[in-house]
Every structure is written in C-alpha cells, then in structure tokens.
Amino acid sequence: MALTPPERVWWKRLGRQERLWLGVSLVFIVALFSTMPLWHLLARQNTPHLAYRVSPERFSQLTNDFIARYQVGEEAGIPIVRPPEGDVYLLAMQFQWMPILELTKGKTYRLHVSSVDVNHGFSLQPVNMNFQIVPGYDYVLILTPSEAGEYTIVCNEYCGLAHHQMTGKILVKE
Amino acid sequence: MTSEALSLGRARDFVSRVCPVTGLRIHAAAERLVLTNAVTAVVFLLIGGVMALLVALTRWPTVGLLSSSPELFYRFLTAHGMNMLIYWIIFFEVAGLYFGSAIVLNARLVQPRLAWFAYGWMLGGATITNIMIFMGQGDVMFSSYVPLRAHPLFYLGTILFAVGALIAVGLFFANVIVAKAEGRYTNSVPLVTFGFITAAVIATFTLLGGVITFVPAFFWSLGLTSLDPEVYRLNFWSLGHASQQINLAAMVSIWYLLAFMTTGAKPLNERLSRFAFVLYILFINLGSVHHLLVDPGISIAFKLFNTSYAMYLAVLGSMIHAFSIPAGVEIAQRAKGYTRGVFEWLRKAPWREPGFSSLALSMVLFGFLGGTTGVALGHEQINMIWHNTLAVPGHFHATVVAGTTLAFMGLTYYLIPLIARRELVGKRLAALQPYVYAIGLLLLIAGMMAAGWLGVPRRVADITYSGAPVVATFPITAYIALAVFGMGALISVVGGAMYIGIAVASLLMGKKIPASQEPPVVTAVPTSPAPAEHKMPGTLVLVFSFLAFFILVMVVNMLQLAQVWPIR
Numbered sequence: 001m002a003l004t005p006p007e008r009v010w011w012k013r014l015g016r017q018e019r020l021w022l023g024v025s026l027v028f029i030v031a032l033f034s035t036m037p038l039w040h041l042l043a044r045q046n047t048p049h050l051a052y053r054v055s056p057e058r059f060s061q062l063t064n065d066f067i068a069r070y071q072v073g074e075e076a077g078i079p080i081v082r083p084p085e086g087d088v089y090l091l092a093m094q095f096q097w098m099p100i101l102e103l104t105k106g107k108t109y110r111l112h113v114s115s116v117d118v119n120h121g122f123s124l125q126p127v128n129m130n131f132q133i134v135p136g137y138d139y140v141l142i143l144t145p146s147e148a149g150e151y152t153i154v155c156n157e158y159c160g161l162a163h164h165q166m167t168g169k170i171l172v173k174e
Numbered sequence: 175m176t177s178e179a180l181s182l183g184r185a186r187d188f189v190s191r192v193c194p195v196t197g198l199r200i201h202a203a204a205e206r207l208v209l210t211n212a213v214t215a216v217v218f219l220l221i222g223g224v225m226a227l228l229v230a231l232t233r234w235p236t237v238g239l240l241s242s243s244p245e246l247f248y249r250f251l252t253a254h255g256m257n258m259l260i261y262w263i264i265f266f267e268v269a270g271l272y273f274g275s276a277i278v279l280n281a282r283l284v285q286p287r288l289a290w291f292a293y294g295w296m297l298g299g300a301t302i303t304n305i306m307i308f309m310g311q312g313d314v315m316f317s318s319y320v321p322l323r324a325h326p327l328f329y330l331g332t333i334l335f336a337v338g339a340l341i342a343v344g345l346f347f348a349n350v351i352v353a354k355a356e357g358r359y360t361n362s363v364p365l366v367t368f369g370f371i372t373a374a375v376i377a378t379f380t381l382l383g384g385v386i387t388f389v390p391a392f393f394w395s396l397g398l399t400s401l402d403p404e405v406y407r408l409n410f411w412s413l414g415h416a417s418q419q420i421n422l423a424a425m426v427s428i429w430y431l432l433a434f435m436t437t438g439a440k441p442l443n444e445r446l447s448r449f450a451f452v453l454y455i456l457f458i459n460l461g462s463v464h465h466l467l468v469d470p471g472i473s474i475a476f477k478l479f480n481t482s483y484a485m486y487l488a489v490l491g492s493m494i495h496a497f498s499i500p501a502g503v504e505i506a507q508r509a510k511g512y513t514r515g516v517f518e519w520l521r522k523a524p525w526r527e528p529g530f531s532s533l534a535l536s537m538v539l540f541g542f543l544g545g546t547t548g549v550a551l552g553h554e555q556i557n558m559i560w561h562n563t564l565a566v567p568g569h570f571h572a573t574v575v576a577g578t579t580l581a582f583m584g585l586t587y588y589l590i591p592l593i594a595r596r597e598l599v600g601k602r603l604a605a606l607q608p609y610v611y612a613i614g615l616l617l618l619i620a621g622m623m624a625a626g627w628l629g630v631p632r633r634v635a636d637i638t639y640s641g642a643p644v645v646a647t648f649p650i651t652a653y654i655a656l657a658v659f660g661m662g663a664l665i666s667v668v669g670g671a672m673y674i675g676i677a678v679a680s681l682l683m684g685k686k687i688p689a690s691q692e693p694p695v696v697t698a699v700p701t702s703p704a705p706a707e708h709k710m711p712g713t714l715v716l717v718f719s720f721l722a723f724f725i726l727v728m729v730v731n732m733l734q735l736a737q738v739w740p741i742r
Contacts, residue, residue, distance in 0.1 A: 002364060002365045002366045002427075002430040002431050002434040002439075002440070002441055003198075003278060003364055003366055003431065003434055003435075004364050005359050005361045005362055005363065012443060012444075012445060014443060014445075014446060015442075015443070015708060017501075017708075017713075017714060018442065018443060018446060018501075020714075021493070021494075021497045021714075021717060022446075024721065025490055025493040028493075028721065028725075029485060029486035029487070029489055029490055029493075030485065030486075032482075032486050032489075032728070033482045033485045035553070035728070035732070036478055036481070036482065036553065036554045036555065039554075039555045040474070043555070043735075043736065044741075045558065045735050045736065045738055045739075045740060045741055046741065046742045047467060047468060047474070047477065047554055047555055047558060048468075049472070049473060049474050049477075051471045076643040076644065077643065078644070100644070117321070118319065118321050118403075119319045119322070119403060121631065123562065123563070123629065123631055124739075125629045125646065125648070126629055126649070127737075128559050128563070128627075128628070128738065129559065129738050129739065129741065130558060130559070130561035130562055130563065131468045131558070131561070132466075132468050132470070132562070133470075134403050134469060135403050136402065136403060136404070137404060137470035137471050138470070139470035141741060142741065142742050143739050143740065143741040144739060144741070145739055146739050146740060152644060152645075152647075154629075154634075154646050155631075156561075156562040156563065156631035156632065156633075156634070157319070157562055157633075158248065158314075158315050158319075158322075158633040158634075159322070160322070161244060161245045161248060161313065162244070163244075163633070163634060163635070164636045164637070164639065164642075165639065165642040165643075166642070167639055167642040167643060167644040167646045168644055169644045
C-alpha cells in the first residue's frame with residue numbers, strides 16, 4: 001500500500017507487461033530525442049543560435065544608419081525600408097517595432113533584432129514564429145520569407161502597460 | 175540494531191491520537207500545522223480564483239471586461255500568477271510535507287515552533303508581495319523580468335517566502351530522519367513519503383534558485399548593482415519552472431495515495447515506482463531551459479541536452495507512473511471480482527467518490543493535455559511556433575490546474591475527515607465538484623491551445639490592437655477559441671468556488687467526528703497479496719492509446735513547424 005512501508009524484500013522482478021511498457025517507452029524517448037538533431041540535419045526550420053552582445057546605444061545607431069541608407073517611405077510615422085539581401089536591423093522599444101521592413105520572397109536575410117529597454121517578444125503573424133528579444137543581445141535570425149504578403153509583428157512578451165499596442169510590420173514582395 | 179538502541183534512548187513521546195481508519199498515530203502539533211497550512215493555501219486559492227475570473231473575462235474579447243483599463247488587467251494577472259503558482263501550491267505542499275513525514279510515518283513533528291516560524295515567514299512574505307502588487311508597485315508579471323522594475327519590497331517579500339519555505343522543507347527532512355532514529359518505522363519509507371522526499375529534494379534546489387534570483391533582483395531594484403537580463407531569465411526559471419516540478423512530484427505521490435484510499439490499489443512494483451521518482455530528482459529540472467529555447471546567447475548543445483531532460487529520462491519517469499497507477503487500480507478492482515471484459519474494473523470504479531474522480535480526471539487531463547504538449551513545446555525547434563503564445567498557459571493550466579490542483583482538491587476531501595475530524599458538508603456537491611472543475615478546465619485549455627496555435631499571444635490585455643500604429647488582426651477562429659476559453663473559465667471558477675465552499679463549510683459547520691467513530695468517506699479496502707503475474711489488459715489499452723495520442727501530437731506539431739519560413 002502506498003501508505004505503508006514496503007515489505008522487507010521489495011526488489012521484485014518486473015512483470016511481463018511492465019517490461020513491455022518500459023521497453024516501448026525507452027524506444028519512444030530515444031526516437032523523440034533523435035527528432036531534434038535530425039531536424040538540424042534534414043529540415044530548414046531551426047532555432048537561431050547566433051547572437052552578439054550589443055549596447056542599446058550601439059544598436060540604435062546601427063538601426064538608424066540602416067534606415068537612413070534604405071528608407072523608401074513612411075507609414076504612421078514609422079519609416080519603411082527596402083534593404084538588399086544581407087544584414088537587416090529591427091529595433092524593439094516600448095511600445096514599437098522600428099522600422100517597417102520590405103523584403104523579397106526567397107531571399108535570405110540576417111535579421112538583427114534587439115531591444116533598447118526591456119524584454120520584448122518578436123511574434124510574426126500569421127506565420128506564427130516567435131523569438132525572445134532581450135536588451136543587450138543582438139539576436140540574429142537568418143530567415144528566408146517563403147511567401148509574399150503583409151505580416152504583422154506583435155509583441156508577445158509583457159513589456160509594460162501599453163504592451164497590447166506594440167505592433168510592427170514586414171512586407172514580403174514577389 | 176544501532177537505530178533501535180538509539181530509539182530506546184532518545185525516542186520522545188508526544189501528544190497524539192490514533193486514526194481509527196489508517197491506524198496511524200497522529201501528533202497533535204503536526205495536525206494543527208497541516209490544517210493551518212492547508213487552510214492558508216485555500217485562502218490564496220480564493221484570491222487567485224477571483225483574479226482568474228477578472229483576467230479570463232478580459233481575455234474573452236466579447237466581454238473585454240478590463241480592456242479599457244489595461245493596467246488593472248496586468249496587475250490582476252500578476253496577482254493571479256503569484257497567488258496560484260506560488261502561494262496556493264506551496265502552502266498546500268508544506269501541509270503535504272508535514273503530513274507525509276510526521277503523520278504517515280507515525281512520528282512526531284520535530285520543532286513545531288520552528289514550523290510556526292517558517293509559516294510566519296511564508297505568510298509575511300506572501301502578504302508583502304501581494305500588498306505591493308495591489309498597490310500597483312509590481313505590474314511586472316509572475317516572471318518579473320529584469321529590467322522591468324517593481325518596488326524593492328516586491329522582491330523582498332518573495333525572498334522571505336522562499337526562506338520560510340526552505341525552513342519547512344528542512345523540517346520535513348528532519349522529521350524523516352528523526353522518525354527513523356526513534357524507530358517509528360522500519361525498513362524503507364512508504365512510497366507516498368518517498369514521493370514527498372522527491373518533492374522536497376526538488377523544492378530545495380528550487381527555493382535556492384529563488385534566493386539566487388531574487389536577492390540580486392532586490393539589490394538591483396534598489397539601484398545598487400547591475401543585472402544582466404538574460405542571466406536573470408536563466409536564474410528565474412530555475413525557480414519558476416522548477417517550482418512546478420515540486421508540484422509534479424507531490425501530485426504523483428498524491429495520485430498513489432488517492433488510488434490506495436479509494437480503491438485499495440497497491441503500487442504495482444515498488445522498485446519501478448521509486449526508480450521513476452529518482453529519474454525526476456536527477457533530470458526533471460533540466461526542463462527549466464524550455465523557457466530559453468528561442469533566447470539569444472544560448473548554444474545548441476546546451477538547448478538539446480537540457481530540453482530533452484537528458485534524452486527524455488524524466489519523461490520516462492512519468493510514463494512509468496502513467497502505467498503503475500492505473501495498473502494498481504485495475505489489479506485491486508479485479509481482486510474485488512470486477513473481472514468481466516477489458517474495462518469492467520474501470521466502469522465499476524467509485525466514480526461518485528470525489529477522491530477517485532479527482533484522481534482519474536487529474537491523470538487524464540494532466541497526461542493527455544499537459545504532458546504531451548509540454549514535451550511538444552519543449553522540443554527545441556517546435557518551440558518556435560509555441561513560445562509566448564496563449565498555448566503556453568494552455569499547457570500549464572493542464573498540468574498545474576487540471577493536474578496538481580485537481581489532485582490536491584481530491585485529497586482535501588479526505589484530509590477534512592481524517593485530520594480536521596469533521597464530516598463533509600454537501601457530499602453530493604463534493605461528488606459533482608471534480609467533474610464541473612474538469613469540464614471547465616477542458617474547455618479553458620482547449621480554447622487557449624487553439625488560440626495560441628493561431629498565434630494569439632499570452633499576457634496581453636486586448637488582441638484587437640486598437641490604437642496601435644500598425645493594425646494587427648487575428649482570424650475569426652481565434653475569437654471563437656477565446657470564447658470557448660472564456661466559457662470554460664466561468665465553469666471552472668464555479669467548480670473552484672464549489673470546492674472552497676465545501677471545504678470552508680465543512681471546517682466550520684461539519685459534524686464533529688468522535689475519535690472512536692470511523693470517518694465515513696474513506697472506502698479503503700486492503701488488498702490481499704497479489705500473484706506475481708497480474709492481468710491488466712485495460713491498463714495496457716489505456717497506456718497504448720496514450721502513447722498513440724502522444725505520437726500524434728508530436729507529428730502534428732512537426733508538420734506545422736515545417737510550414738513556417740526557413741530559419742536558422
């Protein structure tokens with residue numbers, strides 16, 4: 001009984017059904033584990049792991065230089081930039097994503113994202129890809145937009161009392 | 175031998191009574207402490223429950239209760255998280271630790287004064303932090319990620335609480351050791367106590383994690399030191415996630431206890447069940463890294479090892495319990511003569527007994543909804559389509575609420591007659607309560623998961639983004655999912671209120687049970703020693719259906735992941 005001490009000799013041999021379930025479970029967990037390294041080898045959606053330390057001032061400077069170089073327009077006071085393939089910058093701050101990016105389908109970008117104040121959550125909708133954005137860290141998302149359209153970035157890490165107003169945009173052209 | 179000699183010399187007598195049902199010797203001071211900690215837990219459950227209602231009615235867009243005063247939403251969400259995840263659960267677990275050591279072992283609780291001192295620290299800490307939250311000095315959420323700043327007392331309250339809880343855990347270990355030295359039990363400890371020892375070991379490093387997280391945060395909030403936000407996140411989750419692993423170990427112990435009390439089930443194989451608990455001690459806390467899978471600055475190797483709890487060995491522990499407990503119930507039921515077909519034993523189980531229905535519903539909801547989704551969202555790559563969406567709270571409401579809280583509720587219906595010695599008031603309501611709560615939670619969890627799957631974020635006051643610079647819209651299906659969630663929340667709040675009502679009414683007005691009379695609810699039937707090879711076809715069908723569902727969840731998630739933009 002669960003409430004009483006076990007009998008003196010409780011190191012009993014496992015029954016047949018227990019051995020069966022234990023064996024099946026062991027095979028299952030090994031298979032489950034191998035899906036992760038295999039996904040790295042065989043699939044194209046893997047967790048980004050490249051990051052640099054960066055000060056908020058330095059990252060703001062990099063983003064401003066980037067906007068000045070490639071700006072093509074403005075929407076609701078937010079600059080729209082159309083960069084070539086390569087390094088792209090996106091700055092998160094209470095309560096805005098800066099700038100609006102215009103990317104081309106099928107090209108690969110190194111999207112640098114960082115925050116100048118608190119933690120933010122980069123949540124690209126409706127594709128539903130989500131990353132944690134931490135101040136002091138330049139997180140490099142090497143991504144390839146696979147479909148044209150208009151995508152929104154919502155903040156999905158609580159960042160202050162106007163958290164539910166923090167949105168941004170990525171446009172993907174053919 | 176040595177311990178017996180010791181026990182003769184040192185064993186101290188204590189004021190106690192003998193439980194007429196279990197034959198256990200119950201230390202009066204231990205009884206009072208178990209009761210006080212459990213009642214305090216229920217008070218925090220009440221606060222957290224009121225917050226739950228306000229938060230849920232805000233996130234149900236058609237109602238949108240607080241969407242025009244979002245600061246209140248964020249304040250109440252912070253209070254909901256702290257009161258439910260920390261205060262309700264840990265106060266109840268302290269009650270469980272004293273029960274599992276002093277009472278189950280026939281022993282005394284060493285140093286009752288120190289136990290009251292620990293209680294005072296925990297209550298003081300919880301009160302200070304709650305005051306800060308409700309004064310608007312801590313709108314930082316349960317996780318309080320630095321550099322979001324709360325009042326220094328917010329962090330200090332948490333430190334006080336953690337220190338008090340650490341003392342209680344220390345007392346638990348002292349009880350187990352002293353009970354052995356005084357010869358209160360021989361051989362090994364019972365499985366329930368073994369499970370609580372597991373919970374206490376996990377609690378020790380969890381609470382130490384709390385100290386290393388909140389002491390630096392306290393000094394940082396005073397402006398004395400700097401604190402790296404990513405280091406804070408790493409440290410925080412050694413408390414935030416690990417504290418949920420204390421729940422897991424405590425809940426599984428209570429599952430074994432409820433299975434015994436309601437059907438007379440014995441652990442199928444003590445060796446295997448204990449081995450599964452040891453797997454928890456060794457590996458489960460690696461799961462804290464699940465929160466950091468899409469964080470900058472963390473290597474692939476670190477993520478892979480930790481996210482798989484060392485190749486899913488902790489998951490193996492849960493798979494063992496998922497088999498052992500129903501198998502124990504099946505064998506006990508078959509021994510009573512319910513042997514027809516595959517499932518007569520299950521059909522004829524005491525479904526009107528709240529302890530049994532709580533056990534069954536807690537296991538099913540925890541396993542199918544909580545366990546499988548936990549492994550899916552903790553998968554290194556799949557995490558990208560889950561992180562910080564509403565599906566994450568969907569997962570942990572399945573584990574902590576439908577699993578742990580429901581199991582704790584089931585146990586309460588036995589603690590009231592056994593420890594408080596009062597008859598339950600409203601037994602028919604009590605028989606219904608686990609079903610109401612579970613149905614509400616099923617809808618709530620399904621709604622959260624579906625909305626999160628469609629990208630709806632967690633911790634947000636309003637998903638219409640009205641007034642935002644760029645319009646963000648979610649599909650109509652997300653709004654339907656949130657309506658299902660909202661209705662589920664209402665039903666589960668009713669179920670929670672039923673529980674609190676029954677517990678409070680029974681404690682205040684329940685008929686006193688005289689020491690000689692048997693408390694009426696317990697239906698424990700001692701089983702005869704079972705043969706070496708048992709028949710358990712029903713359990714095999716159940717566990718293999720579970721495995722099939724588990725595989726399905728993983729496959730569906732992988733197919734969805736393969737649809738998103740290529741990224742590395």
